[in-house]
Amino acid sequence: MPAYHSTFLAEDANSRIVGNFAVLPIKTKFKGPSLPCISEYDIIDEVLDLFRANTFFKNFEIKGPADRALIYGILFVSQCLNQLNQRVTKQEAVRELTNLSLDNFSVPGDVGFPLNSLYQPPRDRNESLFLRQYLTQFRQELSARLIERLYHDDSSKASKYWMAFSRKKFMNKSL
Structure with missing residues (x-):
């Protein structure tokens, strides 16, 4: 049985690509470079919907830049779940995951990024900064x-x- 791929693969031509990572619109309340999402369903909803089904797969055929965004999101959700334990209250979880999402992290092309074999680095420093903000x-x-x-x-x-x-x-990987 194959893994579930992103439904945003068709939108890759319309979205900005940094390296080979799709910068897709997000409906969000957080400040950043993402374009506002015009539909009800965005890449974040897709990551959360497909996380549990795709977690069982060790291999994943990448069909486009939107799949790379999906992979990154699934690996980040896995990191979030590892950070929490079952007895943590909602307020403690908000604090822990906010700190995790704002911590210093590697982007494609950095030495510490674990998926450099799947992701191309940004072309220049401006694209790298844009990708980090996104x-x-x-x-x-x-x-x-x-x-x-x-x-x-x-x-x-x-x-x-x-x-x-x-x-x-x-995919036996973690961020």
Whole structure:
């Protein structure tokens, strides 16, 4: 059974590409370079919808730049779940994941980036700065929406159906 790919592959021609990473529109309240999303469904929703299904796959055929954004998002959700433990309250989770999303992180082309074999580096310093700003906004919005899903039923503990995936590694990789 093949992995689930991004539905935004058709929009790759219309979106900005940095290296070979698609900079897709996000509906967000966080400040950043992302264009506003005109539809109800964006890449963040897709990452959260496909996370649990794609986590079981060790191989993933990349069909375009939107798939690279999906991979990055899935790996970041996995990192968020590893950061939390099941007994953390919603307020503590907000604090931890906000710090994680704003921490210094590597972008494609940096020495410490674990997926440099899959991602091309940005062409110049301006593109690298733009990608870092976009990924910061992407990570902030993704962690905020993840918290809403984790604590949908009870704000005192995370959903066991999400936390069960904290031990899984997508493609045997991590950020």
